[in-house]
Amino acid sequence: MxxxxxxxxxxxxxxxxxxxxxxxxxxxxxxxxxxxxxxxxxxxxxxxxxxxxxxxxxxxxxxxxxxxxxxxxxxxxxxxxxxxxxxxxxxxxxxxxxxxxxxxxxxxxxxxxxxxxxxxxxxxxxxxxxxxxxxxxxxxxxxxxxxxxxxxxxxxxxxxxxxxxxxxxxxxxxxxxxxxxxxxxxxxxxxxxxxTADDFARSHPAGSLGRRLLLHIDDVMHAGEALPSVGLAASVAEALVEMSRKRLGMTAVVDDGGLLAGIFTDGDLRRALDQGVDVRQTPIASVMTRNPRTVRAGRMASEAAHLMEQHRINGLIVVDDGGRAVGALNIHDLLRARVV
Structure with missing residues (x-):
């Protein structure tokens, strides 16, 4: 110059x-x-x-x-x-x-x-x-x-x-x-x-930037048989079995129509044990977290990462437009996908 x-x-x-x-x-x-x-x-x-x-x-x-x-x-x-x-x-x-x-x-x-x-x-x-x-x-x-x-x-x-x-x-x-x-x-x-960010993503498909912008929640969530889920009538013990099988540290609690009623996490379990509840006799509905944080299916995986960071939580239930539980993911899923 x-x-x-x-x-x-x-x-x-x-x-x-x-x-x-x-x-x-x-x-x-x-x-x-x-x-x-x-x-x-x-x-x-x-x-x-x-x-x-x-x-x-x-x-x-x-x-x-x-x-x-x-x-x-x-x-x-x-x-x-x-x-x-x-x-x-x-x-x-x-x-x-x-x-x-x-x-x-x-x-x-x-x-x-x-x-x-x-x-x-x-x-x-x-x-x-x-x-x-x-x-x-x-x-x-x-x-x-x-x-x-x-x-x-x-x-x-x-x-x-x-x-x-x-x-x-x-x-x-x-x-x-x-x-x-x-x-x-x-x-x-x-x-x-x-x-828009979506326009930007189309020209940056490679590397960590592309992963953050292009990867959707549906690409990393656990769905179908991999989704941890129990009914409102389940006991705490049954919820623990489901959590152990699916290994996400949480389970969705749904009603008969599949609508999300709550979530039960490792943290909820610790609080329940501190209160001396009987895990075999206590219904999950009495100790679950109602109105939990959720994320919509089809959204960017980066949005789930932002929600977890903002609310200091390690997992989210994914719901459809009707409020039915369709998937679940935790921070380890996002780390493996290199979204965070």
Missing amino acids: SQSPLPATHPLPPGDASSPAGLVASARRVFDIEGQALAAVGARLGDGFARACALVMAGRGRVVATGMGKSGHIARKIAATLASTGTPAFFVHPGEAGHGDLGMITDADVVLAISYSGESDEILMLLPALRRQGNRVVALTGRPQSSLAREADVHLDVSVPAEACPLHLAPTSSTTATLAMGDALAVALLEARGF
Whole structure:
């Protein structure tokens, strides 16, 4: 990312920069400078940003991000973020574009051109071809009077007061500000399009994120013969047998129609024993927990995890829309599925 010739306004801290205190001081200085840079760029957001979003939303194609050097790395990340949040996008290297990859860009695409100086030769040489093809161009530069800024349909100013590099050589604050501008575009477009968690899950099927978003309760619950369940007329002893057989540390208690009436857990058992109840003679209905926490079938497994965490419980009965017990799961099921 080319730099404008601003003076180094943040010299190295005095003292031994290699000492533990000096290293921490340098790190804090970077955070302070880059935080100030982000605040400055954010304060300038206005009509230009809204026009850039409108241009992308009106486009019939994709967003093509491009940039050289460090700007290229930032462009790749912005394209990836856009693509995963509902705005189809990809990266094209400007040097390769001039040698054939320009054919990847259709006349329906919006080009997101990134150059802090606004004078990167590899990007400027693409502009005539893009213009002939009818592409709209959104430029992110640190120089509003630069060639790229003047030629673009929309210019977003990402200029920063100073780089975090004390020599004002390595792109630091400027790359952070440009990346934040890309994130701002992605989030604004996400919200404008009404992009949902389900939409996000479809583009993230792999890894722990995909598991949390795509896995449903029905995929991990114990159903059918594996569902621990006893009737209201059962004794505590019969409930204990069912709990031992199904090994979930709980059992649903249902009425004759299968409607959930309550739940009996290991905790309920301890409380019953403390009260000296006769497990063979005591009906389960007298010691069960009525109106227990439940989760609906068909919901995301992550919702069950949230309920368990929120209410500090280890298991849930799964019910259908009519309130009938159709499954059960505990925290160990979610751990095995790597939802938590």
